[in-house]
Amino acid sequence: MITKRRVTVMVTGSKELIRDINTNLVLETIINQNSISRAAIAKYLGLTKATISAIVLELINKKLVIEIGSDDTSLGRKPILLSLNKKAGYVICIDIGVDTISALVSDLLGEDCSLKQIKTPKNPSNLANELIQLIESMKLPKGSPYGLVGITLGIHGVIADNRVSFAPYYNLSDLNLAEELGNHFNTPVYLENEANLSVIGEMTFQYNYSNIANISIHSGVGLGIIINHELYAGYNGRAGEFGHTIIEIDGRQCPCGNKGCLEQYVSERTLLQQFAKKKGLEEVDFEYFSKMYEKEDPDAIDIMNQFIKYMSVCVNNVLNAYNPDIVVINSSFTIFFPHITKRIEEALNSKMNSFVKIVPSVLQDTSILLGGICVAIKGFLGINNFNLNHHKLKA
Helix, strand or coil: CCCCCCCCCCCCCCHHHHHHHHHHHHHHHHHHCCCEEHHHHHHHHCCCHHHHHHHHHHHHHCCCEEEEEECCCCCCCCCEEEEECCCCCEEEEEEECCCEEEEEEECCCCCCCEEEEEECCCCHHHHHHHHHHHHHCCCCCCCCCCCEEEEEEEECCEEECCEEEECCCCCCCCCCHHHHHHHHHCCCEEEEEHHHHHHHHHHHHCCCCCCEEEEEECCCEEEEEEECCEECCCCCCCCCCHHHCECCCCCCECCCCCECECHHHHCHHHHHHHHHHHCCCCCCCHHHHHHHHHCCCHHHHHHHHHHHHHHHHHHHHHHHHHCCCEEEEECHHHHHCCHHHHHHHHCCCCHHHCCCEEEECCCCCHHHHHHHHHHHHHHHHCCCCCCCCCCCCCC
């Protein structure tokens, strides 16, 4: 039963505009409540039952909404419940990592997912064709009314005007991936920073907070910021490039052009390179590091202590800059060793930070993919508020 009622806003304009706004509100309500009756929607939105009935009929005719049975009530006629037709179409998100490309196909509720991974090509000039082949090689749903309705590309860099403007560890600036994939599949293609997608995924599927800071640590360090349930991207998409905040004056050289950037001290890429150097190896993966850390190898412990030291500085700066309700740390170091999150928290000495929740990511690397799924779904349905914390993810 819904007890909270939405505060309605008076909107002036054409009947068509008002109807479109009301239709989006009805669709949002159906999705975010999981299942709901027409009468409950009318009460929740403060609209007439006749208006709701007309909008719902249109959504059913468009195959976007379905009737799923009757509500369990002992009083009077049992109302028919409505739900989003999650099989109306499907979406794809591709996380273009520096070393690995991961692609996720899902329905319109982020369920019935299919995942495939390939190595990131060394030469990015042919990346668009590689992505097209990857999508066409996947298990794609058949028989949905709308088919593929959106593709999101997660980029480990800065996005401006739906193109890559800067990526420190691979060069994609000369590519127009959105245009090439959009023309081939005849569907909208959205490019977004991976940390932004990660925080969208966390908010949509895991943490229902108004203000979230998601620190994403992979080849670099990104910060996804949710303020009042909205993604904050900044003037030209560069908000959250926290890895390029300077923590050591005249420190290590960074590909961005500055010296002493945070990600030169705390990114997984940097720390694993340092560990490999300590061990006299050309390179190591995180699995090797984790085994050595579990064996209490002194070099591994030293690397972990460095991670804790600089992450505590990072978290402290995030807390003081944005004052979020919760900080989510998305890193292999905290995912595989959850106690490290507590050690980072204990390293925060400021009394101002004592009431903030700091947690490791539950969604892990899938947060980027699920955030991209969310972006594509919202683009197709034309809605703003999309909360699926009540849904269980299904493989």
